[in-house]
Amino acid sequence: MPQLGIEIVGPSGRHGDFRSQACRWEVRLGVISEPENIKAILSTQFNDFELGPKRYRDFSPFLGNGIFTIDGPAWKHSRELLRPNFTKLQLDSNLDTLEVHVEHLLAKIPRDRSTVDLQQLFFKLTMDASTEFLFGVSTNSLLSTSQDFGEAFSAAFEEAQWGVSLRPRLGKLNDFYTNRTFIQACKVVHQFVDELVQRALSSSKALNAEKSSYCFLQELAKDVKDRQELRDHAINILIAGRDTTAGLLATTFFILARRHDVWTELRRSVETLQGRKPKLEELKDMKYLQFILKEVLRLYPTTPLNNRHAARDTSLPVGGGPDGKSRVLIRKNQRVTYAVYAMHRREDLFGSDAAEFRPERWETLRPGWNYLPFNGGPRTCLGQQFALTESAYVIVRLMQEFSDIEARDSAPFTEMLVLHT
Ligand code: HEM
Incomplete structure (x- = not known):
């Protein structure tokens, strides 16, 4: 027994x-x-x-019946539906789309050695890039002249995510507490996504047809016709990929700023590119860079x-x-x-x-x-390769632009809790 x-x-x-x-x-x-x-x-x-x-x-008030909230046959169905789209997301051409947002990021970093908070910029970068890949429309929050969509959507998304993270802490008390800010934020995000879902469904052309890059929602709309289901998939993927990748980048730079030996060694492999922007295969071949990402995720796993x-x-x-x-x-x-x-x-x-x-x-x-770091078994992370490529690309591009990095605060590493169950 x-x-x-x-x-x-x-x-x-x-x-x-x-x-x-x-x-x-x-x-x-x-x-x-x-x-x-x-x-x-x-x-x-x-x-x-x-x-x-x-x-x-x-x-579920925010994420609906998405891959992060469901079990059993419904989860299996979602997973089978989403998985092929993640394979397509890996295409080399997507790096050109990412590069546009990396350039916005680079423009926000001062060149006169004044101090900058990279973490905030990484959160904006991953929101801008994720919305572009997912919806074909970017929040462009790294642009000083960001459009209404960017500001309103990003603010509501953050508010809704914060509200979701409060709910497990409140437990049964949720039944006695109406979080109006949370409800309103969910409404704003849902409305935005609903409009994009509608466009994806009604258009036979790609949402971003004028561009050559891949649009996740558009691809998904070829198989899924239910609006609510499309909305749930989109929001779940956005929440899965945005903070996690920003966290990985922020932690990596926290370490690079304090470990000159690691920075110097990494620079050697970045210099082999001779200033060229890296291709997918080149990123995969940069062993030391891959080791750094693995080691960051070992000591500071995002989940x-x-x-x-x-x-x-x-x-x-x-x-x-x-x-x-x-x-x-x-x-x-x-x-x-x-x-x-x-x-x-x-x-x-x-x-x-x-x-x-x-x-x-x-x-x-x-x-x-x-x-x-990415879980294991049937529910292993679907975005693992996407996240590692995105992070590797951003690290290399930053190191191609800046020859050195310096930590400007003496505070110890401090985690931020975002979502928990
Ligand atoms: C450093 C970045 C990332 C880390 C460390 C990470 C980690 C994880 C972990 C631990 C899970 C399991 C959650 C659970 O079952 O409770 C997960 C699931 C998932 N991740 Fe990631 N993730 C990252 C980036 C991404 C990105 C960029 C995307 C999408 C673009 C993504 C999409 C997903 C999806 C869809 C699932 C749900 C899989 C399922 O339940 O079948 N992830 N991730």
């Missing part, structure tokens, strides 16, 4: 040392960082777990914590019994949180220097279920 229990995540990210004393506490918390158990939840026992009703309750609900009584492979090697029982509806952040910093998995930023480790590291 499996035993009731859950594995332990210790304060330093190591686990298992004080299992017996803390067991009751950990059962309540239900936080795990064991690769074998995470693999079971996300892959081998995929059907035993789901996102659960709370995610739907909290996210540090995630969770699933048990759809039925089940068990996980390890963590039970006096020695922690037996299976552990998970009751139906029990929430299991998996801590990717803690797992990525475990010394038994990444070595005694696990807490150090060392891109070179990726020369020999071949991780499996112990490295999950």
Whole structure:
């Protein structure tokens, strides 16, 4: 018989040392960082777990029935529908579209060594580029003369996202609290997207037919005719790709500004391009750059914590019994949180220097279920290649324009929590 229990995540990210004393506490918390158990939840026992009703309750007022809120056959349908469009998004020609927005970004960075907040600019960049790829119309928030669409949409999107992030914290209190600003922001975003959906549906030509680049919504409208469904897909993809990529870029530059050795080494590979704008294949071949991105996502995963609900009584492979090697029982509806952040910093998995930023480790590291910045299994991130290409391109272009970087504040790295369930 499996035993009731859950594995332990210790304060330093190591686990298992004080299992017996803390067991009751950990059962309540239900936080795990064991690769074998995470693999079971996300892959081998995929059907035993789901996102659960709370995610739907909290996210659906903004995200509707989108890929981030739904389970079962509805999710499978969404995934099958969206996946082919992500393959097309990878085309080399999309880098030309991205370049337009990178140039807007470059124009916002002062050349007289005065201080600039790159993080804010990265958030604008990813909003501008994502809306262009998704809708064929960009918010162009990096342009000083941004159009009405840009400002109103970006502000409402941020407000709605903030509102969504508050809902899980309020829990049952949501029933007694009407967040009017949130409701209004959702309305504005929905109206904007509805107009673009309408255009995509009614036009047989591409929304951005005058340009050669790819428009996600237009492609999707070839298969989906339901307006609400198209709107939900579009908003879910925007929320999936925007902050995550901006966060990766901001963290990378936070580190580059403090690690002159890493900056110098990276410059060497950027210089091999001799000032040319990088092509997709060239970005993939820049090994040190890829190592840096992997290392940033190891130490600072964009989704540090995630969770699933048990759809039925089940068990996980390890963590039970006096020695922690037996299976552990998970009751139906029990929430299991998996801590990717803690797992990525475990010394038994990444070595005694696990807490150090060392891109070179990726020369020999071949991780499996112990490295999950993009999740794993059937619900693995659909935008992984897109995000890595976009980030790599932006980093290279910035380094081609600026020969050095300097940290202008002494504050320690501080995370910002955006969405959680
Ligand atoms: C550094 C950038 C990114 C990171 C670290 C990241 C990470 C993740 C993670 C951890 C999940 C799993 C969420 C869950 O199941 O609870 C996920 C799912 C997803 N991501 Fe990403 N993501 C990134 C960028 C993007 C981009 C740019 C897009 C789209 C343009 C995207 C589209 C998606 C979609 C559609 C899903 C849902 C997959 C499903 O449920 O079947 N992501 N991502």
